[in-house]
Amino acid sequence: MIRARDLTKHFRVHRRPPGFAAAVKSLVHRHYELVKAVDGVTFTIERGERVGFLGPNGAGKTTTLKVLSGLLHPTSGEVDVDGFVPFRRPRELLARITLVMGQKSQLIWDLPPSETYAMNRAIFDVPREQFDRTLKELTELLDLAPLVDKPTRQLSLGERMKCELAAALLHRPTTLFLDEPTIGLDVAMQVAIRDFVRDYNQRHDATVLLTSHYMDDVVALCPRIIVIDQGKLIHDGDLRQLIKTMDPHKRVSFTPTTQVADDELAKLGTLIARDGQRITVRVTERELPGVVGHVLSALHGADLAIEDPPLEDVLRAMFGKSAKPAAEAAP
Amino acid sequence: MIRTLKALPTLLRVGVAETVAYRAEFLVWILTMTQPLIMLGLWTFVAREGPFRGYSSDDFVAYFLANLIVRQLTGNWVAWQLMEDIRLGTMSMRLLRPIHPFFAYAASHAAAIPFRTVVALPLAIILLASSGASSVTNDPAQLAAFVPSLVLAWLLTFCVMFALGSLAFFITQTNSLVDVYFGLFQIFSGYMLPLAIMPAAIATIATWLPFKYTLAVPVEILTKPLAADQIGMLLAQQAAWTAIMLVVAVGVWRLGVRRFEAVGG
Numbered sequence: 001m002i003r004a005r006d007l008t009k010h011f012r013v014h015r016r017p018p019g020f021a022a023a024v025k026s027l028v029h030r031h032y033e034l035v036k037a038v039d040g041v042t043f044t045i046e047r048g049e050r051v052g053f054l055g056p057n058g059a060g061k062t063t064t065l066k067v068l069s070g071l072l073h074p075t076s077g078e079v080d081v082d083g084f085v086p087f088r089r090p091r092e093l094l095a096r097i098t099l100v101m102g103q104k105s106q107l108i109w110d111l112p113p114s115e116t117y118a119m120n121r122a123i124f125d126v127p128r129e130q131f132d133r134t135l136k137e138l139t140e141l142l143d144l145a146p147l148v149d150k151p152t153r154q155l156s157l158g159e160r161m162k163c164e165l166a167a168a169l170l171h172r173p174t175t176l177f178l179d180e181p182t183i184g185l186d187v188a189m190q191v192a193i194r195d196f197v198r199d200y201n202q203r204h205d206a207t208v209l210l211t212s213h214y215m216d217d218v219v220a221l222c223p224r225i226i227v228i229d230q231g232k233l234i235h236d237g238d239l240r241q242l243i244k245t246m247d248p249h250k251r252v253s254f255t256p257t258t259q260v261a262d263d264e265l266a267k268l269g270t271l272i273a274r275d276g277q278r279i280t281v282r283v284t285e286r287e288l289p290g291v292v293g294h295v296l297s298a299l300h301g302a303d304l305a306i307e308d309p310p311l312e313d314v315l316r317a318m319f320g321k322s323a324k325p326a327a328e329a330a331p
Numbered sequence: 332m333i334r335t336l337k338a339l340p341t342l343l344r345v346g347v348a349e350t351v352a353y354r355a356e357f358l359v360w361i362l363t364m365t366q367p368l369i370m371l372g373l374w375t376f377v378a379r380e381g382p383f384r385g386y387s388s389d390d391f392v393a394y395f396l397a398n399l400i401v402r403q404l405t406g407n408w409v410a411w412q413l414m415e416d417i418r419l420g421t422m423s424m425r426l427l428r429p430i431h432p433f434f435a436y437a438a439s440h441a442a443a444i445p446f447r448t449v450v451a452l453p454l455a456i457i458l459l460a461s462s463g464a465s466s467v468t469n470d471p472a473q474l475a476a477f478v479p480s481l482v483l484a485w486l487l488t489f490c491v492m493f494a495l496g497s498l499a500f501f502i503t504q505t506n507s508l509v510d511v512y513f514g515l516f517q518i519f520s521g522y523m524l525p526l527a528i529m530p531a532a533i534a535t536i537a538t539w540l541p542f543k544y545t546l547a548v549p550v551e552i553l554t555k556p557l558a559a560d561q562i563g564m565l566l567a568q569q570a571a572w573t574a575i576m577l578v579v580a581v582g583v584w585r586l587g588v589r590r591f592e593a594v595g596g
Contacts, residue, residue, distance in 0.1 A: 011592065066423070066593045069427065070426065070427075071426055071427070071591065071593040072592070072593055073589050089426065089429075091334075094428065094429040095429055097427075099423075099427055101423070104420065104421065104423060104424060105424070106424040106427070108345070108349065110349065110352035110353065111345070111348050111349060111352060115345050115348055118341055118344075118345065119341055119342065119345045120428070121341070122337070122341030122342065123338050123342075123428050123429060123430045123435075124428075124429060125334050125337065125338070151352075
């Protein structure tokens, strides 16, 4: 179980304008700003939950994950993971958690991943039999066999990420902090990693806290999401409920078999897209049955689909920005 | 601690594999530590017509070859590693492992010792076959004391460099501090020339600083006739400095890691 109560993490950041004069001036006088990366965040995550952690760049997501995994000392507030205070980094806690950072590698760069695995086995004191079993399982699930004996530096990003996941899970952690685990991977690899994480969660009743640049990761994996913006928690709950609250409309897509004029579409709802023959309109839930009936009977619509608005659009509206939510910048 | 000791053989094995992977860089780094050979040439020239402050030409040969052997076996680069790991945020991955980074770094550096021995061993043979052999001790007690003295010198050097590297938690770039350390090391450790031929004030100050115990003490135990009580005192002083620097290294680390910002990602 993960608990954070009034968690804050502030950083003192040196700011300097560009240019030679500013560089010289910074030698004698430095201007520092206090950045509230995490500002009074409270939440509880039960064992076995899969939770998506969303927010725009610099919202405080990665900082929170780093505090939860013990890398950062919180400025104030309380945090515990399975009853342990993370920043004290007790052995018992480190043996239960893992942090996968898409942009940081724990694999030894010039050696094959198998050497990192052997080192982790020794450091985490994993019994040989369990290690062999887990490695075999991970090798099959992630298709690692052709990769583990190649030097890490010669692996592609996707291959490295798969090896990275294996290294992070060899000690069978029960809490997974995944920070952008699919960054830079192709779609097929993203799907493979998602499937793997879901499978691991179900098999080991593991808790998963995930941040991702790709909303598809979050939609596919996380029934619950926590949204954080400017260090503050602004939503904690069911993903569908968030979408419903922020945008209580449905998207109806269909391909009409007859010609449909724009003014006729306007009666159905707001036209969102007309891509060749394919039409997508936005309608309220109250109007939905009538619209569906009309599409089927009057317009002879084929391939009818009713969907929630994309999470990207909901979050874009929520943050009032055009950019997609993404991993925050350092620190 | 028991778990850490259990992990040690694997850590050493991986450390050896890493050393082999970086073999070209490692070899070049070893070659940069050959300054004693230059000093050897210089001082044997100075002493060719008679002893200089009690050091004959053969004494200088023995001193600087022993100096090179000790330096080869005790040098490490952990300060630069720590600085890079802290500055770039790669320390994060080390902190997630249930082993104190002091042990993890120490194991990877200890793993390099066999390869350094490959360089040190021929030097030792040259020393024994050269004119300097007459200046190397043949007292079994001194030869036996050389081993713990070398181990303490390694550990003391490692602790000093670990403390210097850990300062990167506070000031990010510690290169200049390491440069200052090596400047003082050249003078007070006996690396540049034997402390016995230094001005008396410097030799006295050196007694109260840690540098001498990282190099001059094992070199002197190997090349200078010493009484049993002198050897005992030198080893005790070395052990005391090692204990002090171990406390300092772990203390700087503990205070520093609280400030770690885990940048990147």
